[in-house]
Amino acid sequence: MAVQTVESTTNPTVDLGPAAALSCRECGHRVPLGPVFACEECFGPLEIAYDFSAYETEELRKKIESGPANIWRYAPLLPVPADVADKPNINPGWTKLVKADNLARELGVTGGLYVKDDSGNPTHSFKDRVVAQAIEAARAFGFTTLSCSSTGNLAGAVGAAAARAGFRSCVFIPHDLEQGKVVMAAIYGGDLVGIEGNYDDVNRFCSELIGDPAGEGWGFVNVNLRPYYAEGSKTLAYEICEQLGWRLPDQIVVPIASGSQLTKIDKGLKELIQLGLVEDKPYKIFGAQAEGCSPVSVAFKEGHDVVRPQKPDTIAKSLAIGNPADGPYVLDIARRTAGAVEDVTDDQIVDAIKLLARTEGIFAETAGGVTVGVTRKLIENGVLDPTKTTVVLNTGDGLKTLDAVAGTGLTATIRPNLDSFREAGLA
Amino acid sequence: MAVQTVESTTNPTVDLGPAAALSCRECGHRVPLGPVFACEECFGPLEIAYDFSAYETEELRKKIESGPANIWRYAPLLPVPADVADKPNINPGWTKLVKADNLARELGVTGGLYVKDDSGNPTHSFKDRVVAQAIEAARAFGFTTLSCSSTGNLAGAVGAAAARAGFRSCVFIPHDLEQGKVVMAAIYGGDLVGIEGNYDDVNRFCSELIGDPAGEGWGFVNVNLRPYYAEGSKTLAYEICEQLGWRLPDQIVVPIASGSQLTKIDKGLKELIQLGLVEDKPYKIFGAQAEGCSPVSVAFKEGHDVVRPQKPDTIAKSLAIGNPADGPYVLDIARRTAGAVEDVTDDQIVDAIKLLARTEGIFAETAGGVTVGVTRKLIENGVLDPTKTTVVLNTGDGLKTLDAVAGTGLTATIRPNLDSFREAGLA
DSSP: OHHHHHHHTOOTTOOOTTEEEEEETTTOOEEOSSSOOBOTTTOOBEEEEEOOTTOOHHHHHHHHHTSOSSGGGGGGGSSSOTTGGGSOOOOOOOOOEEEOHHHHHHHTOOSOEEEEEGGGSTTSSTHHHHHHHHHHHHHHHTOOEEEEEOSSHHHHHHHHHHHHHTOEEEEEEETTOOHHHHHHHHTTOSEEEEESSOHHHHHHHHHHHHTSGGGTTEEETTTTTHHHHHHTTHHHHHHHHHHTTSOOOSEEEEEOSSSHHHHHHHHHHHHHHHTTSSOOOOOEEEEEEETTBOHHHHHHHHTOSSOOOOOOOSSOGGGOOSSOTTHHHHHHHHHHTTOEEEEEOHHHHHHHHHHHHHHHOOOBOHHHHHHHHHHHHHHHTTOSOTTSOEEEEEOSBGGGGGGGGTTOOOSEEEOSSHHHHHHTTOO | OHHHHHHHTOOTTOOOTTEEEEEETTTOOEEOSSSOOBOTTTOOBEEEEEOOTTOOHHHHHHHHHTSOSSGGGGGGGSSSOTTGGGSOOOOOOOOOEEEOHHHHHHHTOOSOEEEEEGGGSTTSSTHHHHHHHHHHHHHHTTOOEEEEEOSSHHHHHHHHHHHHHTOEEEEEEETTOOHHHHHHHHTTOSEEEEESSOHHHHHHHHHHHHTSGGGTTEEETTTTTHHHHHHTTHHHHHHHHHHTTSOOOSEEEEEOSSSHHHHHHHHHHHHHHHTTSSOOOOOEEEEEEETTBOHHHHHHHHTOSSOOOOOOOSSOGGGOOSSOTTHHHHHHHHHHTTOEEEEEOHHHHHHHHHHHHHHHOOOBOHHHHHHHHHHHHHHHTTOSOTTSOEEEEEOSBGGGGGGGGTTOOOSEEEOSSHHHHHHTTOO
16 A cells, blocks of 8 residues: 555645655655655654754744734644645634643642643644644645544544544544544544444554455544644644743643653754754753553663563553554653653552642643643652653543543532521531 | 622622623623622622723733643633632633644534533533632632532532632532432532422522521522623633634533533634734624523514523523523624524424534533524524634533433344354444
């Protein structure tokens, strides 16, 4: 399939802006832009290689600053055509970077603590950022159906983006997902197919479908469009720095599922330095996992370069990837930047969700409980420096993981009169 | 209580920016700024009177355009201090105005159709806009506890905003609300009190509490802070016009609960005209209700000036106010602007939620189903002009009213193999 696809995309009408080619992360082999994801030489992952050579720093900065209040302000740095903002897309991004002074006081952070709150995206998770890129790649390659395997956030993001952009969508999920997640994924009117099996079975089926005539013309956002899709996470790095006044944070705490987001945030920060948009100074990247799915954290602590797969068992379901594809790259980055990878228990995740809600009024998904919980643990252990500027990612919305905090409820139940109110001791 | 409160607020240290006084909507009687809501002369509702006399149009426009990407860009037009953006607040607003070309095609709108999507606010409803104003008024008047009666959206908005702004919160809800809404309201750590009774009982209890020593120092955002709170809805009008390039839309479709939002949108549009920020031209405001709670729609159609209360029975629970306080004002505005008030059935609401999701990738609350459904009906009936620029409000998030579309689900369930996929006929 790879060869056929590469040929079809030497077509000079493929315009994905500054994206110049696909390049193998392992061996550096380059191929033309196309819907391929694995190197034909070494099977390593392909990623986008850019041509940024024409950019002048201050011109670029001005262009970005005068751009739209969404990820397309960074179109010059993404694999999208220059007129992307005029195309129908759900336009995620430019979410709030919340100065979290109350949380900082509780955690003892004095150097400035910020929460990058991606629950403000259209379908309330960071997945909108990556799907928005995949949509533009799908347009460029002439796909008419968008697909993915998902356990929740991604299904909703693909459904919504496909609906608005005029694609058919056909999304695959385990057949026994919670009703809420099913409704969220189905409401956009695309096909939603339940697979009798677990998420691994869903994934395996999608790989089969890609190689079959039945899947022809289908863009699987996290498989054959993955090199484009993954670049969406760079926008988190761009926004954080621009929102800090074009400054690098000293420390960033990022959740790890496949590890792709963390590696792309690192890529984004490096690009900003190379382009002169921020000062070249050290930064540390910290990875956050749930103890019940901590293959990267375990490898980091044991000093290993490879990640031993785990069978996930945690409430942080959006991070529950037991065999994370980008695990080794995450280990590299954590070590190179003098960061770390840490994990927290499910109880600590719930405590951290409540802590963030009660201090900053942000109701995070379990993944946000993981990053806030890990931040607290890293400070307690002296690993994260509380005197430095620190950014913690919240990548999803608590409304989607209500079960995790289902114990939270009424302070009191009273009769509708003042005596009953006084008895409850709330005055 | 009113007299005592007015005295306490002649204090010159109360700085709420351009807010000059409270003025009775019925008799025009003016009192100093304070936590009062009813006229001491005629019991009419008090609203904010502003002093905008010092503003120069183009200077004001520039100041707004260079302001933050939230409602505080309009601080010069709101009852808040000039430095409001520096205070801890959840900073709602500047939500997307989505050009809804797919929906326009389905509805036959050729003049430009837009959805103002307030699900992008921090707690995913427009209530964040009004609560943000109440918070600043509460600060100015020295309240330390924030409260409200609520059946859902408002409870979450108050809980979140109070947490971040450093207030204690104590919110009252009917004791038998759905678990999801209880969790959402409780997660921010304030007191959440279930009242044995329905929403009317909760409301009655809150009125009792305001007059009692037990409620001293408490700001009830939708009662004694209501004049300030209500002004938050003006920001919807400001944003729509600025996002249209400082143009008035020809037609706006607004949901009606108490009717306050619609009246304040009208107030906001009139202010923009008076300030010279938009051209002075006619606009039409349309009100949208659910048939199961349609007191204003019924009065409009029957040509009445008064609104006969109804007992609500509709899935659009966030609009289910059977005796809307601002009903008569809504009737005035709909007639003055040559608009209308219309209602749709619960089935039409569900259809409209699905229509908006499948065309634009926006998953609306039931209230959004009401406005989209009413828009469709008004076009079909020849009341709304499809050749004119039209803005439809979505004021909440579908994630909060999943029950309404619980029938939405899987297209198919298959075994994880290609044969089973082919049998399902989805290729």
